[in-house]
Amino acid sequence: MAQIFHRSTNTVSRVSVFGAVFFLGLLLWLFDALNRSPYTTQQGVARVQPVQFSHQHHVGAMGIDCRYCHTTVERASFANIPPTKTCMNCHTQIWAQSPELEPVRESWRTDASIPWVKVYDLPDYVYFNHSIHVAKGVGCETCHGRVDRMPLVSQHPTLQMAWCLDCHREPEKNLRPRDAIFTMGYVPAGNPEEIGKKLAAEYKIRPPMELTDCTTCHR
């Protein structure tokens, strides 16, 4: 009886058996890459806001301190988005008729909030506290990037847990002197490693063993 399959079938079956492993691996890699890509994490994606507010202009050009608008950053877990009142402090005087600012004036007139789009959106089971990071010498720039160069704000890091842990394991790499916390483009004056270690001791930063406890962020 003649063979049912031609000899070349052996090669095909070998390739497909071994190829399946690679194919599965490829799929996994693709899934992982997708998961880490800006498509999922939204890293670096500029978000369209109801008002095209430019941090580049307000922070970079005007030099307004972060805390003028984000008043609670030193006191609370949440660094507040400024109320319409804060915008109107200036914009009743300057650019008071600008069509760009109509949503702000409308909010002021109708007492309805401006629906800002959340850029840094942590999962609901993560409890981040701004005030403790500021108090312990982590600069705004460390997580938010050079907002003074962002016309529209985008998410600077991936915001994945690995990124959080990088710093919680080695906090000294991201510590600044207190007067530089709100500075954009901070450059350490001297050996960064030494300064970091010195600051960690001064701020009494807890050891990584404690900083990486699950309940530090999850509860």
Next chain:
Amino acid sequence: MKFTVDSRRSTGVDIGAARTKLGELHGREYWRSLEELLETDDFREHLHREFRVPIDSGVDRRELLTLMGASIALAGLTGCTRQPTERIYPYVKPPEEIVPGEPLFYATAHLHEGYARGVLAKSYEGRPIKVDGNDLHPASLGGSDVFAQASILNMYDPDRSQTLTERGQIRPWSALLAAVKLTLEQERPRRGSGLRFLTTTVTSPTLQAQIAAVLAELPDAKWIAWEPTGRENVFAGTKLAFGQELQPVYAFDKADVVLSLEADFLGSGPSMPRHVRDFVSRRRAETMNRLYVVESTPTLTGARADHRRPLTPAAIESFAASVAAGVGVGGISAGAPADAFADAVAADLKSHAGASLVVAGETQPPAVHALAHAMNAALGNVGKTVRYVGSAADTPAAQTAALAELVGEMADGRVSTLVILGGNPAFNTPADLDFGKAMQKVGLRIRLGLYNDETSRLCHWNVAEAHALESWSDARAEDGTVTILQPLIAPLFSGKTAHELLAAFSAEPEKSAHDIVRDQWRGKLPGDFEAAWQKSLHDGLVDGSAFPSRPVAVRSFPLDPRASTLDPSLTLLFRPDPTIWDGSYANNGWLQELAKPMTKLTWDNAALMAPATAEKLGVTTEDVVELSFAGRRVEAPVWVMPGQAEGCVTIHFGYGRTRGGRVADGTGFNAYALRESRTLWAAPGVEIRKTLRRYPLATTQHQHSMEGRAPVRAVTAAAYLENPGVVAHMGEPPPGPHDTMYPQLPRGSYAWGMAIDLSTCVGCNACVIACQSENNIPIVGKEQVQRGRAMQWIRIDRYYKGSLDAPETFHQPVTCMHCENAPCEVVCPVNATVHSAEGLNQMVYNRCVGTRYCSNNCPYKVRRFNFFLYSDFTTEIKKMVNNPEVTVRSRGVMEKCSYCVQRINRARYAAEKENRPIKDGEIVTACEQACPARAITFGNVDDPESRVSRAKAEKRGYGLLVELGTRPRTSYLASLSNPSPALAPAEEPEKHKA
């Protein structure tokens, strides 16, 4: 009626066998329930299947595999979704005091039976989420009870009355004002003779003044107050003894010897937290007080007694008379029968004259109250352990008579307008009055109520009432202290307060509650009004508003002849339910699912009877019986209650709602249907007929078994003082510090731990509800409770010791022990439960895949699993009650006590920002904060000076199941008792009649 002893069925509990079994036990043996004692089939099933699973799911193997395959695929796919875009809505003009994400606290009051108890309500961005006691308030002292804790859930109840309606049609407020105006025009010429106001007990000075103003205008109108748990007997008792209606105010901290005549001062009442704190301040070995309790049905107070006697109501009266004769109250020595127990109590009271206290419960007839007052006077306690003040409630004390008169007038058609402010009279008034029927003869019926309930159905106008946390008002505590209630949130359903409805009857019909209350106090506060007003709001009480003590002199009074007329056969006792009270909390899921402190029943009430009574009737737990009294019948499941007085059947009212809401309806039976105005608390001569049906009850008492070990340790104060080491030898010793295969974990800056003092814990459940409120714990429903799936992170175990008829009762709160060598951690395949450097046994919800291995391996059975989507993720208003600092758990996730890690972190942020260590007492867990007895202490066990370390250093400290080498961080302090040397413990079994 005739009792017949029938042959036992295999399904029920055989009480006779239980008695035999108990006879075989010697020494200090504890038992949890009759089922456990007998190891019934049901109990064994509970034991061996920690969570009872459905036996027949209706799914075959192939179908199951298909479903599993599909669910795995779908579960994988859910991981692929991207986070949806979220928006932030900042304020337009920010309120000055609000920092987003930071809570604010406001002092206001929780009303219980009309009396105020100070609370601090916690609010995030104008959304109240938690209620706790107010340290400054004399009735609270920082402690709270289950009702105050759970009141927050009532506010967010989607079943609340949401609109103003007239005969079912939605109407504006102005329409009601017009209707009231019309009524007033009709009533004015006849001096208001057709107008009646029906309220609950009112202690609000503003409301009292408003009603008085209306009655001054319309002198023939009447105001009636009805509270199903009213304290008529208290006032009648003081009137009998002193000739005036007075409110006794107790100082339990000054009493060496306390006798309670069925007064449940540790378990209920507006001043319960105060009473508990004062009482337990004397439960330390060196300064131990002694508590004698006689009562018909077991209460929390009875559970803490050093000597407790179950007595029928008639026997309590004669017992009170005997003790009164013994302590030298004149004029009653003749008739009092001799009783060794009464003599011993009398002798003990007498030897502590001036530092003793006799308390009578609201359920006792006026004569017993009068006897208690006479005893206190004879013992020289007045002015020391008890003082008397005026009544904060302004209505006639005889509420029942006034209500009966109102019903008579209504039935005769003499009432043209009835205004019902709060309450639920169509449901909770005595059955013989038939209030609902009489009420329908009234021409215009206006109702202000939180719910669209049984009474609303019979009213023309229904006004949605504002919740206490939405209202401006004021109210007095028992001692007269005034609290001004302030709202934390605008009324969710544009509800109105009683003040606003009454204003409609005044010259200023549209005045706001705020202005009404403020104007009432203008000129009455000391000093500058604005400053005093702000201070009163801030402190939660008005300075100097407590009533002064009134001098009293005992008059001679006749003893109530009722004692002799009480039928010695079966007596039916009516009591408010320990968790849903008079029915006003029936739609509160937290309270429905809360295990009742003595029975550990949830979602139902039952007819409680003594084992001996059940034996005589031939019934057992879960048998349905028909109770009939004066021609009215009610069917109820039986609950065999150790410690119940023989011949007494207790039913709790509040259940059997027909229009209570989605949670309330269909639970339990209506005990009010048997309650008559003559026999409000005890109805002698009830008939009980056995039916052939059984009714499953959901109890939590034997869902977790401790396999015959002794989790509770108790010792007499004398024995402990003599040999403090006695507690340590009651259980097996723990293995040595190095006898373990677990790796030694590094220790962080703090080591959190907890100590629970069983000597001061009264088992009141406040911690359970506080934890539920703080940690967003869902309810699961009766059917799931029966399967052992109740979710509360704290359970309070109840143990009995001794005889079936009069056992000693112990309560033990059990929660996650945060073991240093935690058995749960090593079995988790996904590292979802791991140890923190500070000793927390962390539960990471987002890692948990729901294998439940951890729960299987936990020796304390304190882990809870979300078998279904128990948390409500869809009803907007129910989401508002959630604590924003705690994750809301989804289906398939394990959860358990976290030591309130959100509170630890909050304290840590505050401390670290100031570069200092966390101070002792800075972290207060939710259970610790709620505990009226301060039985729970939390802190750093590595700091020898911390409160928790000092507590743990006491010789009566012990750990639960330490022999397993788990090294629990939560430990216990043994319960101390102080039995009288005159009453030898051997005398106890003498009460056995079987």
